[in-house]
Amino acid sequence: MASVSMTVNGKAVSGEVEGRTLLVEFLREGLELTGTHVGCDTSQCGACVVHVNGESVKACSVLAVAVDGADIRTIEGMAAPDGTLSVLQQAFQDHHGLQCGFCTPGMVMSAADLLQKNADPSEQEVREWLEGNICRCTGYHNIVKAILAAAATLRGEKIAAE
Template sequence: MPNVSMTVNGKAASGEVEGRTLLVGFLRDQLGLTGTHVGCDTSQCGACVVHVDGKAVKACTMLAAEADGADVKTIEGMAAPDGTLSTIQQAFQDHHGLQCGFCTPGMVMSAAALLAENASPSEQEIREYLEGNICRCTGYHNIVKAIMAAAGHDVSAIAAE
């Protein structure tokens, strides 16, 4: 079996993988990083979004071997080492951008990628960017509000739903 090595959340990680091992499986099963969720296995839901070399990637569509040598960031790597939530995570908490929480890791990782590309997206740009992420609980309103708040927009006039 081939060996893969990568940096995950700032730490070296490696392991033997079968050729068919998906990145999401490697992260969850071999590294114990279960914050990256498996929602559909078909690249439809976005619950498995991670960053690979700074780009948002659905980890259920990438083989672990393809990430060999890459810098991977998961939801576990978003908070500061002392546990302080990132700006995006705090905004999701403050603006009730989650309910059951299943989609939340993928939403947060997608939001971080969006804000890295566009520091001040409009509501429409946020909604378009999140098209690859499915939330079955919230209706997206508070998720969008949280991302707008994380981007520094005044959301005080937007009612909570």
């Protein structure tokens, strides 16, 4: 067993894990943060995307011991402390960027990373950024619209909900 300590959604946490424990397992089972989903266990689907030190990573492909001391942000850390949705989360809701919701946490986390790096992405750039995230319900059209709307809102532009 190994001890791990990290900051998750602004809160210091620690625990004992086996050396083979994946970050997604530590988050879901050790910390009961079940918003990070396990879809494929092969880092193909993107349902488990979280931010590690500000970068999006697939939590099913990272060992918990490898992120000892890191700053982790999960989908639970996206909303404001009072529970109101972030601009990006609200855009997903307003623009119907989700259906079953299984891929949504990973999509939101990936999109948040994109918007940190590029405040004004093109539709093509959004689509390319999401290549590692699989959605089997929406066909991506509304997900892309939601991300572009969130980007516009974050830039101070007013976009009407659909």
